[in-house]
Amino acid sequence: MMPFQPDALWRRLQTSPFRARFRLNAKDQTYLDGKGLPLILSHARDFIDRRLAAAHPKNDGKQTPMRGHPVFVAQHATATCCRGCLEKWHGIPQGVALDEQQKDYIVQAIALWLVRRGGARNLSGANIFDPDRGL
Incomplete structure (x- = not known):
């Protein structure tokens, strides 16, 4: 697995026309804004954990819907939607259960x-990219 490097990951994802095209629809944006990051x-x-x-x-x-929740859209945009994409884009191997560090990495990517793309604001002041934040 690659270390989490936000800027490098962002640049890499933006080179894919498929990944770069994702945006939240109005319903998902309202949900994100209302519920908070x-x-x-x-x-x-x-x-x-479940999927x-x-x-x-x-x-x-096929386990991640293309829409219906801001996380689903973010998963497709960040190639964290299935084990094949996790292996190809992030170096997380298929066929082995995810460990806590890998799960944290995926949450950080989302x-x-x-x-950056969904405009979410972290009003708590906590560093959302800190793997020790307790998610």
Whole structure:
């Protein structure tokens, strides 16, 4: 797994026309703005635990909807949507359950996109990219 380097990851993702085209629709933007980044990132952690963490997730490659929650959009934009994309883009191998460090990395990637592209604001003042923040 690559170390989390926000600027390098962002530049790399923006080289993909598919990844770079993602934007939140009005409903998802309102949801993000209303719920706030900390709660949305807790949803991200839950989705990762339920949909990605297993060594062989059910319906891998199709388990993340394209819309319906800001996290789903961010997952596709950051290539954290399935184990194949995690391996290709982030060096996280398939066939092995995700460890806590890998889960934290995925949440950080999602947070990066939600802040930079989704306009999320972290009103708590905590460093959202700190893996020890308790998500």
